Amino acid sequence: MKNKLEIKIILSLCFVTIITAVTAVPLQSAHAFSWPCIDRSDGKAPIAVSDDNVYVxxxxxxxxxxxVMFKASNDGGKTFGDKISLSNSTNGTSVEADVAAFGNNVYxxxxxxxxxxxxxYxxxxxxxxxxxxxxxxxxxxSDSSLTSSSLPQGMKSYDNVKTSxxxxxxxxxxxNVYVIATGGDKNDTxxxxxxxxxxxxxxxKTFGKDINLSESKGIVSERTEIGVLGDKVFVTWWDKGSDGTDTPLLRISDDRGQTFGDIIDLSANATDSNTTNTTSS
Structure with a gap:
C-alpha cells in the first residue's frame, strides 16, 4: 500500500486545509488536487513527555x-493507563495524529x-x-471562495476536490499552542x-487567524516540522521547484507566533544567504 496513490482514497482521506479558528474566528477553506497521500497503514506513534508524564x-x-488512540503514563513510563479512543469516528477514518504537552495540559x-x-481536529x-x-x-x-469556473477542467465543484x-x-x-499543516490556499489557483x-x-481554548508561512504559489511546500522555545517558534519545510529541486526553508517568530520573519534559505551559505522579504502577521 505504501507510496501508492489511490483515487478513491484521495477524495476521502487526503485533505488540504488551512488550520482555522476553534471558536469565533471565521474559518478559511483550502483546496488541492493530486499529490501522494498519506497511506493509512503507514501509522506513526508520536510521543510527548512532561515531567513524569509520558503520552503516546x-x-x-x-x-x-x-x-486515533491514546495512552498515558504518570510514572515515567513504568505503567500506562487504559487505551482511550479520542476520535470515536464510527463513520469515518481518523489519521495523522500528533501529540504535545506542557505542564498538566496534553494536546x-x-x-x-x-x-x-x-x-x-x-x-x-x-x-x-x-x-x-x-x-x-x-x-x-464549506467556506470556499472557489467557483466552478475557477476549477480545472473536469472539476464540477469544490466538493469534488476536497482532500485531507x-x-x-x-x-x-x-x-501557547501551535498547529501547523500542509494545505492549499484558496487564493492560489x-x-x-x-x-x-x-x-x-x-x-x-481559541485560535487566531491562519498564517501562510510558505507563500509559494506554483511551488509544492511540504515536509513540515515545528519547534518552540519560550516566545520563539521555528517552522521548517521543503519547497519543490518546477525543476524538481528541493530547498529547505525556515521561518522564525519571536512573539509566540503572532508574526514571522523572512523566509530563510537553509541551503545557502552565510555569504550568499537568500532570504525573501515576506514578513507575515
Missing part, C-alpha cells in the same frame, strides 16, 4: 475503520472525514491525559500546497 498517540484499524491533533468532509486534556475535553474542529471546508489536511503537527509552550500555522495563546 497513534492511529490503527481494529474495528473496520482507523481511529492531540488529527485528521478525520467522518462528516463527509476532510477536517482537522484537536482535543485537550488539563489533567495529565486522564480525561479529554470535547473535540474541536479546526477547519471548515496532511502533515498535521502540534507544539506547546506555556499557554495553481493548487499547490502551502504551509500554514494557527496559534492559540490560551491553552487551546
Amino acid at each position: 498517540a497513534w492511529w490503527g484499524n481494529t474495528t473496520g475503520n482507523y481511529e 492531540i491533533t488529527y485528521a478525520d472525514n467522518k462528516t463527509g468532509d476532510a477536517d482537522a 484537536i482535543r485537550t486534556s488539563n489533567d495529565n491525559g486522564k480525561t479529554f475535553g470535547p473535540e474541536f474542529k479546526l477547519t471548515n471546508n 489536511p496532511y502533515e498535521l503537527k502540534v507544539a506547546a509552550e506555556g499557554d 495553481t493548487y499547490q500546497p502551502d504551509v500554514f500555522i494557527r496559534v492559540s495563546n490560551d491553552s487551546g
Whole structure:
C-alpha cells in the first residue's frame, strides 16, 4: 500500500486545509488536487513527555475503520493507563495524529472525514491525559471562495476536490499552542500546497487567524516540522521547484507566533544567504 496513490482514497482521506479558528474566528477553506497521500497503514506513534508524564498517540484499524488512540503514563513510563479512543469516528477514518504537552495540559491533533468532509481536529486534556475535553474542529471546508469556473477542467465543484489536511503537527509552550499543516490556499489557483500555522495563546481554548508561512504559489511546500522555545517558534519545510529541486526553508517568530520573519534559505551559505522579504502577521 505504501507510496501508492489511490483515487478513491484521495477524495476521502487526503485533505488540504488551512488550520482555522476553534471558536469565533471565521474559518478559511483550502483546496488541492493530486499529490501522494498519506497511506493509512503507514501509522506513526508520536510521543510527548512532561515531567513524569509520558503520552503516546497513534492511529490503527481494529474495528473496520482507523481511529486515533491514546495512552498515558504518570510514572515515567513504568505503567500506562487504559487505551482511550479520542476520535470515536464510527463513520469515518481518523489519521495523522500528533501529540504535545506542557505542564498538566496534553494536546492531540488529527485528521478525520467522518462528516463527509476532510477536517482537522484537536482535543485537550488539563489533567495529565486522564480525561479529554470535547473535540474541536479546526477547519471548515464549506467556506470556499472557489467557483466552478475557477476549477480545472473536469472539476464540477469544490466538493469534488476536497482532500485531507496532511502533515498535521502540534507544539506547546506555556499557554501557547501551535498547529501547523500542509494545505492549499484558496487564493492560489495553481493548487499547490502551502504551509500554514494557527496559534492559540490560551491553552487551546481559541485560535487566531491562519498564517501562510510558505507563500509559494506554483511551488509544492511540504515536509513540515515545528519547534518552540519560550516566545520563539521555528517552522521548517521543503519547497519543490518546477525543476524538481528541493530547498529547505525556515521561518522564525519571536512573539509566540503572532508574526514571522523572512523566509530563510537553509541551503545557502552565510555569504550568499537568500532570504525573501515576506514578513507575515
